[in-house]
Amino acid sequence: SDEFKMVLGALELYDKTVAHSMTRFEDIFSVPSYLELNPTMVTQILEMGYTRIPIYEGDPKNVVSLLFVKDLALLDPQENLKVMNIANLYNHEVRRVLIDMPLRTMLEEFKRGEYHMALVEKLVEQEDRDPVYELCGLITLEDIIEEIIQCE
Numbered sequence: 314s315d316e317f318k319m320v321l322g323a324l325e326l327y328d329k330t331v332a333h334s335m336t337r338f339e340d341i342f343s344v345p346s347y348l349e350l351n352p353t354m355v356t357q358i359l360e361m362g363y364t365r366i367p368i369y370e371g372d373p374k375n376v377v378s379l380l381f382v383k384d385l386a387l388l389d390p391q392e393n394l395k396v397m398n399i400a401n402l403y404n405h406e407v408r409r410v411l412i413d414m415p416l417r418t419m420l421e422e423f424k425r426g427e428y429h430m431a432l433v434e435k436l437v438e439q440e441d442r443d444p445v446y447e448l449c450g451l452i453t454l455e456d457i458i459e460e461i462i463q464c465e
């Protein structure tokens with residue numbers, strides 16, 4: 314039954330980490346900070362259907378801010394503002410978690426309600442230098458709920 318599957322799904326949260334449910338880096342839709350928000354661009358962004366969009370500078374792994382689609386509501390498309398102008402206006406906090414965070418811990422975090430999407434990073438060791446964090450995905454509450462209701 315569906316209930317049975319949900320209980321199993323919830324139990325499975327216990328030995329899974331964020332890595333299991335995240336959207337992988339390759340599949341992230343993000344935009345460069347210099348992107349001009351002309352009418353064509355705004356349309357394309359809206360058509361992607363995502364609510365929260367990482368903004369990167371230079372390298373797509375270098376996420377510096379977030380664009381919320383609702384931020385575009387008051388935008389005058391004729392002004393041709395750049396993504397970063399909007400980002401600076403709203404200044405949404407970028408939350409980051411480690412790829413080996415247990416899914417149930419991530420769920421508790423999301424339930425607190427302060428944020429609904431986190432960038433997933435892993436620590437990469439480097440020879441003779443300090444380790445660096447590297448972006449490897451993103452995760453939202455939706456991803457964990459899917460895990461619980463076992464719809465994939």
Ligand code: ATP
Nearest residue numbers: 328329330331332333334335337412413434435449
């Ligand atoms: P299960 O063990 O339940 O079968 P799984 O096979 O889907 O789960 P997970 O270990 O949960 O594997 O990881 C999900 C995906 O995330 C895998 O496809 C794996 O390649 C990727 N992944 C896991 N750990 C890392 C990591 N440290 N860095 C990058 N990607 C990772």
Ligand code: ATP
Nearest residue numbers: 336340341342362363364365366451452453455456
């Ligand atoms: P909401 O449902 O709150 O309007 P949404 O549809 O943009 O937001 P979620 O429902 O939170 O996003 O997540 C749906 C799926 O899309 C999840 O698998 C999530 O990891 C993925 N996702 C969310 N934002 C992005 C993005 N910018 N790029 C790629 N995948 C994303």
